[in-house]
Structures are given as structure tokens and as C-alpha cells.
Amino acid sequence: MGANSRPIQVDRQKIVLISILAAIIAVMSFLSPKFLQVSNFQNILLQLAPLIIIASAANLLMITGNFDLSIGSVLAFCAIMHAFLSKQGVPIGLSIVICCVLAVLWGVSNGIMVGVLNVNPVIATMGTMYAARGFAFLIARWDGGANISAGLPGNFSDFGRTNLFGVLPIIIVFMVIVVALFIFIERKTVLGRYSFAIGGNRRSSVLSGINVPGMMIVLYSLVGLLAGFCGVVQVSRVGSGFPNIAEGMEFDVVVAIVLGGTSMLGGSGSTAGMILGAFIVGTAANGLNLLNVPYFYQTITKGLLLIVSVFTDQAIRRRG
Amino acid sequence: MNGEAEMNSGDAILMSIRGLSKRFPGTQALDEVSFDIRRNSVHCIIGENGSGKSTMIKILTGALERSGGELSFEGRIYDPKSIREAMSEGVTALYQELNVVDDLTVGENLTLGREKSRLGMIRSGEIPPTLVENLKSLDETIKLSDRVGDLSVAQRQVIEIARAISTDCKMLIMDEPTAALSEEETGRMFKVIRKLSAKGITIVYISHKLSEVFEIGDRVTVLRDGRVVGDRTVDEIRNGSGCDSESEACHELIRMMLGKVVQEEYVPSRNRTEETLLEARKIRTGKLKDVSFELRRGEILGFYGLVGAGKTEIAQVLYGIDPFQGEILMDGRPVRLSGVSKALGAGITLIPEERRADGIFGELSIRENIPMMRMEKVLRNGIINRTLENQLADRSIKSMSLATNSREKKVSQLSGGNQQKVVISKCLNRESTVLLMDEPTRGVDVGAKQEIHDIIRNLANQGKGVIVFSSELPEILQLCDRIVLLYEGAVRTVLDNGRGLDGDRIMALVAGREASA
């Protein structure tokens, strides 16, 4: 049984996830006639898109055995910065580019702290989490309030609310592109291969001449970039900039990734698994909203779902 | 020591080990080991690295679970599930890494971690009188108020021993207690061991140093490749096998440890040149003392010495891991080795000693491991090309005679020898001119050992410079064209391999017992 047990386990784990997802869909379809509709799945995709976009990069980062707690804050920072710049008359397109550059800088700073200065990733990115959030509030303050909504140009919301071919919301399009890109990176590029190597055996990676600090900087930058980009899209969708958006989003990202089977210690995981994980959480939340289930029960359900899924997965792995 | 006592009754046997086995993935660490430890004796266990000594200690102290076999202690079945359980039965170990806190006083160290020994209550500062007595009886120069950090290594060991025997200890296992001691301190340690023996404590003494066996041992068990290859009293060895000097007796033990000495014949490398490939000048680190040597194109250079002599340190300096003072030249030009990437850039590759920790990516397949140090080989337009990858993996599997049914097999599921071949393939893909091989065949079975040796010879014949760091003397004698002998961080001498070089003389040199030739 030793020889090929591993690939079978991976497939089994995906089967478990798909089964859980199918069970949720079946139960929800039974309970709510509104659930099994195209428009509802578009809703679910709209809600999950920012999460999946960011988690694509964060998943690769976790495969190296690291995490980023600053995701929500960097998202908020770029959201409010985009609103601020647009209000100051910077053209929307240029403002988006500037915000993405700033997002990458947050990522680079995380990467340098973790990769070069060997600060514990939890501590380093928690520092960034506070700093970026603080700056987000500060920018709102520069504008003279708690948020930026008055004085935004009329076309501010156009970008986030664009529908491709009149039907596909732009953020869903971005999600598909980013997911495809990261499946490619994971399987076909040196970046992906090195991520698995670093997570699997960091010392071997160093001794094999892999530039581990450089890799950390690249991966943290990618996470930062996507978080910042989602911030820009979200603020554009909402139409006004709030510095407190996406609080705790980093945990939603971790939940999706861990549910998807990526080890917190690194070395294994997949983009496909992460997407399944995200859909399990997202579909459950959507169904419960459709059923008017009060928020506390929803939170309890989310917790149970996480524990049960991970437990089932572990039980299967141990048996296999 | 007390030969007469043990003859008296069936009670003479303290611990009996029957058919003890331990299997790790890829290796059989212990294979049907059986022998007895007699009450109140000093029982030595010797063997090379990887012979199974440390695995055995771990099983005896409950730190590791056995795969098979039976143990009995004082006539009862002995099956400790933890170190604590073993201690409560009366079996304690003194490890090489000392478990004392340097910043506390001797007194504080004595009570450390013992808080639960009596009804869960010992007020801090209150040291049980038996402990103080034990310490006094072992070494009266140690004061309770001394700071442990100011004491010598031997004295710190005494503190641990005092602590160990304060619980009703019947058997004390000592894992190479003299490895880090000076000659004088070693003498003091032997005195302590004799005192312990006089208190009726049985000592299991693990060592590399054969002379120690004759000095304090009553009985010796020799392990090789996880099996018992000899189990005799020291007197038997001394007198019985026709040895009339201690050095001949030593030789007898070496033969037991190493098996048939020199199965493989030394074959000089075919394309040896006088051209210097790499030269080290006065390398100095915390451990190394002005180490200088040169490596020539097409030769295999061996570094040999006891544990702690500095082999690993030299490898780490050359691979850019450790900072150092001194100068290293490649092809006559000085190079800065301030990091692994610099060393790789200069054309130096290390095949590391701890392959699980430092060499392989266990969760990845053979195919994914092999190109890891040079991904360009499998890239087409910047994208990993599966066909190229498969070809490279198949080539390596073939040229290394890697025993596997699939290139997709995870490396962690391979045997030790095959894992090592994966590591070597991975490193060879770098196509460096200088290859450092740290313990290239440790934990590898005999057949694979031979194959790896052939690979190494081949590399030298292709005109590379190979440095082999090994603690296995036969390996050094079989492989290397020239041998650098290390002793305590310094080069003792450099020998040409060939006729007339014998193991005894080398052993004497690296043990520091003979002035350099």
C-alpha cells in the first residue's frame, strides 16, 4: 500500500470536499426554491470573488509554510487610497495603478521582514496589519472624515460595476483569470515548484541554492498586489471608501485555504482545493442568508463546518 | 569490575534483551538484537555511526517504541511508554546534550524539574539531602552556590549524574560521556563511573573510543548494521583471542565493528592530475584551527576524523554556510563564499550529511526532486516542460540504478540508499567542478554503498574534484586518493592512499594518541 498511497489520498480528500459541497447544495436546494438559480450562483461568485482572488496567491504562500495576516488591512488601505486619489482628481486608471504599486510595496515589506530579517510571519504581518489599517484611517482623516464618499467623481463606480458582454461582472472575470494563472504557476513554473520545495523542506531549499528570501518577497508581493487590487474593485463597487472594510478577511482566506487541504505547515496544497474550500464556506453562508438564519447561527455553522471538514479529512488521511 | 558477584545466581542479569527490532521507513535500524546486561557491571556498547546504538538507547529509555522483540528488567517484563516511565522503573540516561541551565546555580539545577518528586511539593531552595550527598560523593569540589555556566563540561555532567541517581536509579545509560572532555577530565569521569559502580549502579556505556572499553568496561557488545556481531567480556577479548597487547585487542574490536575490513579494493582514480582545483589557506572558525589543504582535478580527497574533529565544519565553510577567516581559491583565483548561492556560483556543490533534513524534498516525487538545483534544464520558454522533466528523471534513474517502479514515487517512500541516489542526482545536475560529499553512504545498505562508491569514482574519473567527508574508515580507505586526518579542528597529517596504509595507524592518529607522522 505504501507505493502509491499519496496521490490516492489527495484525490480522496478532494472527493470529500466535493461531497460536502454537494450535500450543502442539495440541502439548500431542498430548503429554498431560490437557491438553485443562475442568478444565485452569480451572487455566490460575486461574494466569493475577492476571497478567491486573494486566496490564490495566499494559498501558494501557505504552501511555503507562511501566512499573511495583513490581507484585509492592505485591501482597506488600497480601497481608501483609490477613493482619496480619485477625489483629488487623479484619473481612475492611474489611481488604480498607483494603488496596486502601493499594495506591492506592502507585500515587499512583509517579504523582507519574513524572508530576509527572519521575523516570524505571524508577528511581521500582524505589524503590517495594524500599520496598513492605521494608514487607511489616516487617509480618511486627511480627507476630513471617517470615510471618503462626498466629492467622488461620477464615474468612480464604473470600473467595479462593469459587466463584460453585458452579463459577466468584472470581478468574476478577474477571478477566473487569476485562478487560471495560479493553477498554471502552481503546476508549470519555477515559482510554484520552489514554493512546494520551501514548504516541504526549507533547509534543503537553502542548500539547493534556492533564493528563499527572494521567493518570500515575490510571494508576499503577489498576495499584497491581489489584496490591493480587490480593495480597488470593492471600493469601486460600493461607491464610497470606508477604512474599516474587510476586517478579519485574512481569517476567511485561511479558512478557505485550510479547508481546501493546504497544510498550515506548508509543503502541500492546491489552488483547486482552495476553491472548493471557498465554495463550501460561501455556499453555506449564502444558503443561510436565503433562509433568514440569524447571524449567530451562521457563525456557529461556519465554525462547525470548518471543524467537521478538517476532521473528516484527517480521519481519512490517517486511515489511508 | 565485580566479576565474581555476577556469577552467583540467576539474579545476576539486570536486563535481558531478546530479538529487539526497530524498523524506520527505508532502514532496519535494529535487527533481532539479543544480549544481557549484568547487574552491577559496566557494560560497553560500541559500533560505528548508524550501527543502531542510539536507536537502542532510545528504546531502552522509553523515548522510542520498538517494532519487535522483548525486554525484561529485574526479571519482569519491561515496556516503558515514556522517559518518565523508564525512570520510575530505574532506568535513566545521560545524553550528550546536557540538560542543565547555565544561568542557575548548582543547587537550583539540582532541584530543577524535580518539584513533583514528593507529594508534588518541594519548596524552592530546599535540596533533598540525598542529592547533596550524591553530589559530594561524586565530586567534592562542586559547591552548591556555583553558577553552572562557570563549571567544566565534566562537572556539569556530574550534576546531571547526581540528579539521575537521586531517583531510585538501577541502570544509568551514558551516551559518549567523554566525547567533549579533555584527557584529564576523562580520567575524572572514569573515577565517577567507578564510584557509581561501587554504589551498585549498573552502567551502560556507549562509546566510540576503544581504549575506554579496556579501561573501564566489564563486558562489551559490538553492534554493526543493527545486529549484534560480538558480545564478550573484556577479559575474554584481552586474553582469549590470542591478543597479547591492548593494541591488538583494539584491532580485534575494530574488526568486529567494521566487519571484514576492506571488502572493496582501493582503486586509484584514473585521471588524477597535479592541477590544483581548489585551495584552502588557513581556514579558521570557532572550531577550525588554520586548516589548509588543496584539491586536485580528478582526485578523491578524503577527510577523516572522530566525531567533533571538524569534518562537517569544513564542508559548511566550503559551501558558504559558515563564516570563516582565511582564503579559498578556485582555479587559483580567490572566491568569496558568503552564501550557498556564491558557492554554487563558484562551482562547488555539497551533498549534505543529513539527507532527510538537508537533502531531499520528501513530499515531492523523484521527477520533481531531480531538477531542483537547476530548473533551467527542464524549462522551455520559461515553463516547466513535462517531457524534459521525464527525460531527465529517467536518465538519472537509469544512470544511478535507482530502484523504483515509477518516477512519480514520493522520495520519502524510497529506501535510504535510493534517497541518497536522488540527492546525488539532484546535486550532479548542477554540474559543478567540485563536489563535497558529507557522509555519502550513512544509513545506506551494503549494496547501495558499493554503487554510490562507484558513482563517486566515476565523477573523479570525469575530471571533477571530489571531497569525501566520512567517519567510516573503510570507506575512506576504499575511495580516497589522498586522506586528510583531522584531530580537534586541525589537520593532523595528509596521507597518500595505497600500500602500507593501515587502519590501526590511522585510528591512533585521529584518536590523538600518536604524534603526526
Place this chain on the structure above:
Amino acid sequence: MKKLTSLLLIACLAAAVLTGQTVKTNYTVGHVVYDLKHQYHQAVAKEIVDYGKKLYGAKVIVLDGKGDSGEILKAVENLIAQKVKAISVHSPDQAMTLAAIKMARAKGIPVVTTLVWPAEKIAPHVQPLETPSSFLMGQRAAQQWLAANPGKPCRVAILDFGKFPPVEVLRTTPFWEGVKAVDPKAVLVTQLNGQGDTTKSMEITLDILQANPEVNIIFGANDEMALGALAACEQIGRGKMANGKPLTEVIAGLDGNVSAMIKIFDPNCSFKLTHGAVKDVARAEMDTMIGMLTGKIDPNKWSETQVLSKVTDYWNSTVEEAQVFLQDNFLYKGNLKDDIAKAAKK
């Protein structure tokens, strides 16, 4: 009637302050904010500081409760340690507030509470009259909807802070009762937790409208949630009005900040009502603190200072009124007309 008395009260207070003793003191007092992240609370804190300094020469130490009971209690302890003369606390935790009052009182420091009264009514309190205003908004929303869509009874969705009791009493229940008073056939379709957050509310509203496309009145228990609901409506092609005539739904918020006002006075947007009071609340808090210190108000007895929470809506208010409201309450320096025009311009 109630409204009138409260107006009177404010007038009296203001008169007392303006005519008689503009007590110049050197008091240092403390203000514990529920959560400085919210525009509303920022504005209240700013007004307390400015007003206290201008009128009484008092120095106000502002501490952030970060929306957390423990943090608020810590802030009170901190102020006690700094030996302030009086404290105003804005906390939703009634038991904790009571503990804070007793703790401060033990050191001889009087406390005034705001909006959410403590578990026992033992100290002066400032009460924005949100309940009648919420009721009024419910009535107006229902009237406007029915006038434009006579055949379609009201279907209401509410976004709250998780059924938090004072919010129920002050905001969600009276709003719903206001709707019912106008349309007996109205149905409360759902009430979910928008966590006071725009993005979260946007996502939840998408789900609400999926399950219940018939929803035609949405109330967000703060402006942030109402804006999130609006963004969701717009995402799926709703959120529209024809020059103030409801087409898809009517959205109401609460607080009355600039973001809300810009939408409310856009004739083609379905966010149309809000109410709030900042300046008067802040001033009442400051006045009560000084009143307690000068012996005019008994710090150990329940007394309630009521403050009007002004309703602003598209149909009954003018942009000029809103401009004044924003300047008074939210330190607004812009020109609302210009900002509305800028936002509407494509």
C-alpha cells in the same frame, strides 16, 4: 407632543448656557467614544472637544472604546487614573456601563451616559429621540412606495447589528411599526446582521434580494449598511427612482452623514431617508457634565436630556437644510449641491 417637549428642553438648555453663566472653567473631563471608526462618533467627539473648549474652557480627553466593552471599561479606568473631573460614556453594554459609573463614582467622578442607558437608572443620561424619528421614516417610506406603486404592498428587509436590544427599541422596531401604520398589509420579510459594514451589507443584500426579490423597503440601521444595500441593488440593476418616484425600492439609513446625503438628494437613486443628531447630543453631554460639576444637576440621580434626531428625506427636506445639518453635525466644509452634481456627472 414629545418632540415639542424635547425641543423645548434643548432651547432651555441653550438659553441657560448662552444668557447666564458662560462658566469659564479649567476642568479636564473625559469622553469615551463607542468606536472612533464611525463617522458619527468621530463627529460627536470633535464637537464635545470644540464646544467644551469654546464655551467652558474645558479640556476634553477623548479615548476610543474600539467598539468593545472591555476597551470601554479600560478607557474609563484610564480616565479615572488621570483624575478627570467628569466622564461621558457612550457604550452599548448596559451592565458594563453601570459598573463604570459605580467605579468612577467611588472616586467622586460623576458620569453621564448617552443613547444606551445603564442597567440601573442611577445617573444623568442624554437621549437622542431616535424612536419617533425611526417611526416617522418608516411611515414616509411606506407612503412614498404605495403612492408610486399602489398595487404592491410593502415588503420590508432590515439590516441591523444582530438584534441588539437598544437598537431594536430605538431604530428597527419603530421603523417597522411606522411602515405597518401606513400599510397594514406590509410584511417584514427578513432582518439580518449587516455588522454595520458596507461591504458585508452589500453581500447580504444580494442574498436577500435573491431569496426575496419582492422586497421594496430596505432599512439599514446605520448609513453604512444602507449604502451597502444600495450598492447591492445597483449591482443587479435596481436602486432606481424616477425623479423621486420609487421604481424598485425605497432605502432608509441612519446618522445622516455626507455619503448618505449625496445619495438622498440624487433624484434617481433609491436611498431616500435618514435621521441623526450629532451636535446637540455632544453639547448635551458636555452641558450635563458641567451641570453636575456646578451643582445644577444631581450626579447621583436619573435625569434624561432628550435631543431631537432630525429626519432628512428627499421629499420633505431641502438641500439647503441638509447643508446646514451637515455643517452643524458633521463639520462638513463642502458644498452639498456641488458634491451631488459631481457624483451624478458621468
